[in-house]
Each structure stands twice: as structure tokens, then as C-alpha cells.
Amino acid sequence: MTSRKRSIIAVTGSAGKTTTKEMIASVLGVRWRIVKTQSNWNQPRATARSAKRIKPYHRAAVLEYGMLRNGQIRAHCKALQPTIGVITNVGTAHIGNVGNRVEGIAKAKSELIRYMKPSGLLVLNADDRNSRLLAYRNFKGRLVKVGIRNRADYRAHGITAGRRGVRFRVKLDGKDEAFAIPCLGEHNVYNALNAIAVTHRLGFKAGEIRKGLARYPVPYRRLVRTELPRAITLIDDTFSSNPTATKAALDVLAQAGRSRTYAVVGHMKDLGRYSAKGHKDVGAYAARKKVSRLYAIGKHARYIVHGARAAGLPAGRIRLFQTREGLHRALIADIKPGAAILVKGTHLLKLERTVAFLKKRLSAKIK
Known part of the structure; x- marks a missing residue:
């Protein structure tokens, strides 16, 4: 990028916002001074505060535009208009606040497209079926897509998941480049692809992108793996929860390489009339992943149980x-x-206490 104009990068979506934000920021930080959303403070008031933190020497701001209901992303854009917009996916998080329909989520997320800079850059997920509901067809700026299965401008292949991270390849500038991310889950490749798309379009080279992705700070309590005595693996994903993210976490559990898999799954909030179906779908998914034990906890957890039983997981x-x-x-x-x-569960359930309990008890001698 030859221009010295500052880039305002907004990240929204039903899952992956914080990870995508951190990945983009880490790559840009290889040679730029930037501002980013602190932690996951992603409501419009936080964006207004972030705008005040921007100084003349900052080349970019990387911000999460969180959404609980209609109008909030528009408020973000009013506080700070993005020149680059990333919509990670369209899922069911907070669906109860937008008419109990995925179309309502897509409409609310589409506020980013409507209110960002019209000539800016928009990054979408080519593999996410619900992203087709976004109002991007009349967007006048540059549209790029990321993906693994479908045709995309930035497409990952050769994906290899390990105990400490994921490796994959992407073609950049006509050359097949290797990348690695220090986090669990193939779904995080999409977040990395978002970062690659944004930073590559901003003029960053493959080596710089590789360096930034390899050292990005894994967000707190998001699929953090801890190895305990007696070959026990503990996966902490207790910061937030929605059906899409819970299924991704169950994928990680299935790939952990252990003979027994135990899933502790808490209820999910803000699902409205979709709550029963969303929880049942998660239970059914756990059954398909053949978990050894499923422990459901919370207000609507009975629907997780119903879904698992209906999908064939034995009641015992x-x-x-x-x-x-x-x-x-x-x-x-x-x-x-x-x-x-x-x-796995929303932070309101305080399941981080369960993680702490297991670390303490399982680090002691197992009889």
C-alpha cells in the first residue's frame, strides 16, 4: 500500500470476531503502529472510546463491531466508519433479539456493508451458506471471499491439525505459501484467511503475514488446551457460546487424539424462540461426534439432552x-x-471454575 491513509478495519460475525481481530492486528503490528479493540469490548461505546485512542502515527485501527440487536453495527459505523469490513459468518448468536430468524442476523450484520466506506474492501466467507443472505450484491467497493471448500480469492488447502495448532497453505502472488496458527480447530483457518485477505490487500508480504499469524495472542479461554497428568487433555472454551461455536469446539474435542472424550456443554443465551432447536442441534452434533460422555448444564440444557438422545447417544x-x-x-x-x-459455555455460567477445579483435582494423583 503506497498511500499513507489510515485503514479502519471492522470485524463482525456470529463467531470468530476476537480471533480474527487479534490475527489481523498481529500481522499489521509486524511493521505498523495500530490501535485495536481491547479484549472483546465490542459494543458501540467501546468503539467510540477506541476512536479517541487513535493518534496521527497509527496506520490502522482493528476493531470488533459486536451486535446484540438491530442498529448496533450502524452505531459502530457512526462512531468510526470502516474502510475495510470483515463478516466472519452468519450464525445464530443472539438470534432471539432479531426476530428469531437467521435472516434477521444477516440483516443486522449487513449494516456493516451499508454504513462502511462505499469504496472500501469487504471480506466474506465463501463457505458459509448463511452469508449469502447478506446485502452485499450492490456493494460498490472491492469484494473478496475466503474459503476452504468453495472457490475463493483466498483459499486454504493442505490443512493439518496438530495438538498445538493448525498448518495450511494459501496461494499468494502466484506462489503456494505455508502458514501456521498456534490455536486449535480447523475453523480457525477461516479467521486466519480473513487476516491474510486484509493484510495482503494492504501490501503485506507472505513472510510478514506468516510471522504475524505465528505469534498472534490466542484469546483468553477460547479453546485453550492444557495437558494434565495421566495423558488427560483439558480444553477450556468458556468465554462465550453459541450453536456454531459449540459445534466447532466439539470438532476440536473429536480431534484431540484421546481414547475417551468428555463434553461439558452449557446452555446458550439470546436464542429466543430458536433456543430449543439450537440446543437440540448441539446435542445431536455431540452424538454424531460419538462423545464418551455428555454433561449438559444450565437453564435450557435439557434440550441438549433431548437432541443427543434423539440422535442415538445412549442415555447412560x-x-x-x-x-x-x-x-x-x-x-x-x-x-x-x-x-x-x-x-464449553457462556461466561455467565462461570464454567471457568469447572476448568480450575479439574486442573487442581486432575493434577493430583489419580487413583
């Missing part, structure tokens, strides 16, 4: 809890050496 492998104390007793009684344990 499913437990429903209303308290963390009961959950903890069951986990300690059930967990055997060689297991992988996923703890």
Missing part, C-alpha cells in the same frame, strides 16, 4: 445438571486416564 452416557457442584462430583467420578475433556 448423558447427564443433566443444574449446579456446578453436582457436575464436579460426576466428572471426578467418571474421568479416566487418556481422556480429553471439553468445557
Whole structure:
């Protein structure tokens, strides 16, 4: 990029916002001074505060534009108009606040397209079916797509998942380039592709992108893997939750390489009339992943149980809890050496306490 104009990069979507933001910021930080959203403070007031932090020497701002209801992304754009917009995907997070329909989510996310700079750059997910509902067809700027399965401007292949991260390849400037990200889950390749698309269009070379992705800070309590004694793997994904993210976490659990898999799944908020279906879908997905044990906890967790049973997971492998104390007793009684344990739920359930409990108890000698 030869211009010294500042780039305002906005990231929204039903899942992957914080990770995508951190990846973009890490790459840009290889040679630029930037501002980014602190933690996941992604409501319009936070964007207004971020705008005040921008100084003349900053080349870019990388911000999450979070959304709980209609009009909020427009408010973000009013506080700071993006020149680059990224919509990671269109899922069901907060669907109860926008008419209980995926179309409502797409309409709310489309506010980014409508209110960003008309001549800017828009990055969309070619593999996300619901992203077709976004109002991008009359966008006058540059549209690029990322993907793995479908045709895209930035397409990953040769994906290899390991215990500490994922490796993949992308063609840039006519050359097949290798990249690695220090986080779990093939779904995070999409977040990396978003970062590659944005930074490559801003003039960053493959080596700079590779360096930035390799050292990006993995967000707190998002698929953080800890190895415990007796070949036990603990996966902490307790910061937030929605059906799309929970299914991705179950994929990571299935790929953990352990003989037994235990899934602790909490209820998901803001799903409205979609709540029963969303929770049942998650339970059914856990059954398809053949988890050894499924522990559901929270207000709407009974629907997770219903979905798992209907999908064929034996009732003896499913437990429903209303308290963390009961959950903890069951986990300690059930967990055997060689297991992988996923703890997934909204931060309102405080399941990070379950993670802390398991780390303490499972680090002691297992009888």
C-alpha cells in the first residue's frame, strides 16, 4: 500500500470476531503502529472510546463491531466508519433479539456493508451458506471471499491439525505459501484467511503475514488446551457460546487424539424462540461426534439432552445438571486416564471454575 491513509478495519460475525481481530492486528503490528479493540469490548461505546485512542502515527485501527440487536453495527459505523469490513459468518448468536430468524442476523450484520466506506474492501466467507443472505450484491467497493471448500480469492488447502495448532497453505502472488496458527480447530483457518485477505490487500508480504499469524495472542479461554497428568487433555472454551461455536469446539474435542472424550456443554443465551432447536442441534452434533460422555448444564440444557438422545447417544452416557457442584462430583467420578475433556459455555455460567477445579483435582494423583 503506497498511500499513507489510515485503514479502519471492522470485524463482525456470529463467531470468530476476537480471533480474527487479534490475527489481523498481529500481522499489521509486524511493521505498523495500530490501535485495536481491547479484549472483546465490542459494543458501540467501546468503539467510540477506541476512536479517541487513535493518534496521527497509527496506520490502522482493528476493531470488533459486536451486535446484540438491530442498529448496533450502524452505531459502530457512526462512531468510526470502516474502510475495510470483515463478516466472519452468519450464525445464530443472539438470534432471539432479531426476530428469531437467521435472516434477521444477516440483516443486522449487513449494516456493516451499508454504513462502511462505499469504496472500501469487504471480506466474506465463501463457505458459509448463511452469508449469502447478506446485502452485499450492490456493494460498490472491492469484494473478496475466503474459503476452504468453495472457490475463493483466498483459499486454504493442505490443512493439518496438530495438538498445538493448525498448518495450511494459501496461494499468494502466484506462489503456494505455508502458514501456521498456534490455536486449535480447523475453523480457525477461516479467521486466519480473513487476516491474510486484509493484510495482503494492504501490501503485506507472505513472510510478514506468516510471522504475524505465528505469534498472534490466542484469546483468553477460547479453546485453550492444557495437558494434565495421566495423558488427560483439558480444553477450556468458556468465554462465550453459541450453536456454531459449540459445534466447532466439539470438532476440536473429536480431534484431540484421546481414547475417551468428555463434553461439558452449557446452555446458550439470546436464542429466543430458536433456543430449543439450537440446543437440540448441539446435542445431536455431540452424538454424531460419538462423545464418551455428555454433561449438559444450565437453564435450557435439557434440550441438549433431548437432541443427543434423539440422535442415538445412549442415555447412560448423558447427564443433566443444574449446579456446578453436582457436575464436579460426576466428572471426578467418571474421568479416566487418556481422556480429553471439553468445557464449553457462556461466561455467565462461570464454567471457568469447572476448568480450575479439574486442573487442581486432575493434577493430583489419580487413583
